[in-house]
């Protein structure tokens with residue numbers, strides 16, 4: 001159980017997450033040499049639990065839901081990273097979306113067949129548009145396993161002029177990783193490692209974790225297919 005003080009503290013920091021960023025997409029000057037070649041983030045399937053409809057609160061703080069008084073059950077986890085192309089050029093104005101099950105293993109989705117409890121204080125989905133530095137950040141919970149899957153967080157990146165990327169982020173060292181069929185559908189161990197992050201204690205915040213997960217998209221030569229936000233694209237199918 002969280003104390004009232006913890007709840008207030010968690011809610012106060014919410015305003016840190018509400019800052020919006022510029023929506024103009026721009027590939028900024030390369031910060032690295034022309035020879036820079038990053039490895040692209042491997043793709044993974046969308047899965048069945050992308051929100052059927054976006055929640056009213058869809059900001060980048062998933063542990064506090066507008067209109068609810070509590071804080072999500074689970075270990076608060078700060079996720080951040082940079083969106084760039086494989087030449088190291090940061091991508092501003094990219095929409096980064098995440099979705100995951102709650103601490104009991106249940107998604108905010110009418111198609112989730114599990115009987116696990118709902119958590120009215122967990123948003124389950126969040127979105128953030130990268131600023132000029134290409135960075136995103138979310139406050140969420142440490143992902144948990146559910147039957148058949150190792151802990152993971154779903155990610156989608158989209159925006160005008162960039163090729164959409166759908167993938168999943170995993171936790172390094174999780175025992176179920178070796179048995180997860182979706183993760184191991186990537187046969188190259190180095191490519192699998194690019195989807196795994198270390199969860200480290202957050203400095204100055206007791207019992208909270210932090211992780212960095214950079215997303216590397218195809219270079220601009222392959223970015224010709226303009227895509228709107230993922231949800232809009234799915235609605236047209």
Ligand SMILES: [Fe+2]
Pocket residue numbers: 047049149152154
């Ligand atoms: Fe999932």
